[in-house]
Amino acid sequence: MTFQDLIPVIYLITAVTFILGLKGLSGPTTAVGGNRIAAAGMIVAVAATFATKEYGSYGSGGLALTIGGMAVGAVMGVAGGRLVKMTAMPQMVAIFNGCGGGAAALVSILEYTHEAQSGAPLAWGAVLSSVLGLMIGGVSFSGSAIAYAKLQGVISARAYRYPGQRLITGVVFVAMILLAAWLVLGAAGLVAHARLLVLVALAVAALLAGLALVLPIGGADMPVVISLLNAFTGLAVAMAGFVLSNQLLIVAGTLVGASGTILTRLMSKAMNRSIANVLFAGFGAGAGAAVGAREGDTRTQRAISAEDAAILLGYAQSVIIVPGYGLAVAQAQHAVRELADMLEAKGASVRYAIHPVAGRMPGHMNVLLAEANVPYEKLYDMDQINEDFKNTDVALVIGANDVTNPAARADKSSPIYGMPILNVDQARNVIVIKRSMRSGFAGIENELYLDPKTGMLFGDAKKAVEQVIAELKKAG
Amino acid sequence: MSPDVLLGAYIFILAIFVGFEVISKVPTTLHTPLMSGANAIHGIIVVGAMLVVLAVPGTLGAVLGFLAVMLGTANVVGGFVVTDRMLGMFQQRRRPTPKPAPAADGTGAPAADKTPKKAAS
Numbered sequence: 195m196t197f198q199d200l201i202p203v204i205y206l207i208t209a210v211t212f213i214l215g216l217k218g219l220s221g222p223t224t225a226v227g228g229n230r231i232a233a234a235g236m237i238v239a240v241a242a243t244f245a246t247k248e249y250g251s252y253g254s255g256g257l258a259l260t261i262g263g264m265a266v267g268a269v270m271g272v273a274g275g276r277l278v279k280m281t282a283m284p285q286m287v288a289i290f291n292g293c294g295g296g297a298a299a300l301v302s303i304l305e306y307t308h309e310a311q312s313g314a315p316l317a318w319g320a321v322l323s324s325v326l327g328l329m330i331g332g333v334s335f336s337g338s339a340i341a342y343a344k345l346q347g348v349i350s351a352r353a354y355r356y357p358g359q360r361l362i363t364g365v366v367f368v369a370m371i372l373l374a375a376w377l378v379l380g381a382a383g384l385v386a387h388a389r390l391l392v393l394v395a396l397a398v399a400a401l402l403a404g405l406a407l408v409l410p411i412g413g414a415d416m417p418v419v420i421s422l423l424n425a426f427t428g429l430a431v432a433m434a435g436f437v438l439s440n441q442l443l444i445v446a447g448t449l450v451g452a453s454g455t456i457l458t459r460l461m462s463k464a465m466n467r468s469i470a471n472v473l474f475a476g477f478g479a480g481a482g483a484a485v486g487a488r489e490g491d492t493r494t495q496r497a498i499s500a501e502d503a504a505i506l507l508g509y510a511q512s513v514i515i516v517p518g519y520g521l522a523v524a525q526a527q528h529a530v531r532e533l534a535d536m537l538e539a540k541g542a543s544v545r546y547a548i549h550p551v552a553g554r555m556p557g558h559m560n561v562l563l564a565e566a567n568v569p570y571e572k573l574y575d576m577d578q579i580n581e582d583f584k585n586t587d588v589a590l591v592i593g594a595n596d597v598t599n600p601a602a603r604a605d606k607s608s609p610i611y612g613m614p615i616l617n618v619d620q621a622r623n624v625i626v627i628k629r630s631m632r633s634g635f636a637g638i639e640n641e642l643y644l645d646p647k648t649g650m651l652f653g654d655a656k657k658a659v660e661q662v663i664a665e666l667k668k669a670g
Numbered sequence: 671m672s673p674d675v676l677l678g679a680y681i682f683i684l685a686i687f688v689g690f691e692v693i694s695k696v697p698t699t700l701h702t703p704l705m706s707g708a709n710a711i712h713g714i715i716v717v718g719a720m721l722v723v724l725a726v727p728g729t730l731g732a733v734l735g736f737l738a739v740m741l742g743t744a745n746v747v748g749g750f751v752v753t754d755r756m757l758g759m760f761q762q763r764r765r766p767t768p769k770p771a772p773a774a775d776g777t778g779a780p781a782a783d784k785t786p787k788k789a790a791s
Binding site for chain 2: 208212213215216217219220221222225226228229230232233236239240243244246248249252255256259260262263264266267268270271272274275276278283286287289290291293294296297298300301303304305307308311317319320420421424427428430431432434435436438439440441442443444445446447448449450451452453454456457460558560561
């Protein structure tokens with residue numbers, strides 16, 4: 195048995211490490227190990243690939259290109275992964291996902307061109323995999339780039355809607371599918387065409403389709419979109435595996451496709467919406483115009499000072515902290531932890547209520563609070579803690595908005611009607627720390643702020659919490 | 671349908687079931703690292719990129735091959751680094767749990783172990 199024969203076995207072992215890695219991620223204690231096992235499998239597979247016959251046939255030119263590409267890619271990956279702030283994690287996942295999609299699309303292009311130039315008749319099955327890999331990878335690449343730009347604030351996070359937008363999106367997708375069909379039928383000998391020209395047109399159509407798909411989606415829905423695009427890239431990689439007859443790529447890509455699909459479904463379920471609704475409803479485009487303050491509603495919000503908040507918290511026996519994206523933006527997790535420690539030292543019970551879609555990704559708040567060493571046992575899921583709000587002295591909402599909006603329970607005309615929310619309004623007192631009265635990502639008003647028992651503490655989450663801490667210290 | 675494609679189809683379908691089965695048990699807390707970890711795993715496309723790096727002769731082919739390897743590597747490296755960093759924070763908070771036994775609040779020891787944590791954040 196030569197080393198050549200061993201390479202497929204090494205790929206098989208790598209596929210197993212990927213499955214074990216994902217399995218490891220299902221528990222907090224095994225997660226780090228799982229991630230490392232998968233990384234080790236990846237390294238072994240890449241090392242083995244250097245020894246394959248196909249790769250050897252490219253000679254030193256191929257080696258130089260590979261080393262160069264890997265060096266640049268590794269610098270991008272380490273710099274992007276290490277230097278970025280924790281709040282920027284969602285867009286980093288988006289951009290790395292886009293890289294994978296782009297790579298899968300390029301692999302499909304190169305393999306198709308290689309086959310086409312070899313002069314041999316093309317097998318329509320292989321062409322079908324190629325065009326699927328190109329389409330899905332291209333959509334994932336440009337879609338992820340837009341998702342990145344929206345989350346990073348390069349372009350506005352609002353849902354871009356324009357007249358005839360559905361029509362244009364439809365036309366782009368139909369054009370893409372027709373071009374793909376043209377290539378497949380051409381391979382089957384049914385129609386004639388200039389292969390490379392159609393290929394380039396298909397690549398352009400796929401990139402445009404990614405833009406058309408993601409631009410009209412508002413920033414609040416980006417996590418669902420990233421998750422979906424993650425699944426897309428997985429599928430594109432699986433298609434590239436079909437093109438290259440490489441079972442490792444098929445297994446790895448399909449695993450990711452399946453996981454991304456499940457995650458996407460879980461996330462849209464948490465918002466009580468279907469995936470189709472997320473993709474095509476253009477949530478947040480209306481910017482609150484439709485659901486503004488009602489006629490004749492004379493209630494106004496009540497602004498309070500840090501001192502008022504400190505007094506309220508100082509006498510509270512039970513406090514539930516509801517963190518949201520504002521906490522992440524302000525990097526307030528350490529200050530919040532300090533505040534919680536002080537309140538506990540005074541004998542109060544402090545817990546955290548985590549909404550499934552708080553922040554910009556599922557688990558976003560857990561990660562941030564973990565960074566500040568908040569004990570795991572104090573973080574409660576919505577279902578575990580929602581009944582306890584009515585027995586709670588103070589609910590402290592820090593930078594969360596839509597997930598606390600009672601309109602989701604009561605107001606059938608509200609766009610978020612039916613979304614499960616945290617029952618913050620049932621607490622005896624509510625303190626909301628918020629930068630301004632601007633509406634949340636969903637672009638709708640929050641009735642919680644007009645409730646007489648709600649005090650609004652305006653300001654940056656971190657500064658506001660620090661002021662409250664200072665006031666508490668003064669009071670002793 | 672060629673035997674290769676048929677074999678691929680078998681693998682594809684079985685992998686869907688394995689993926690659903692393995693992943694449906696992940697708790698909400700770990701969804702972010704899961705998304706990131708899965709993101710790293712599809713970076714395996716870098717193997718595919720290597721296999722076609724010079725499949726198309728000429729400058730354009732070489733440029734596209736280079737880009738494919740570069741993007742694939744960025745996906746792998748960035749994906750694993752980000753995931754490891756996220757998970758590292760989950761580990762960090764587990765350490766204090768067994769510690770409260772020596773309740774020495776006023777001594778210098780707790781202050782000493784706070785410093786590295788702040789540096790890490």
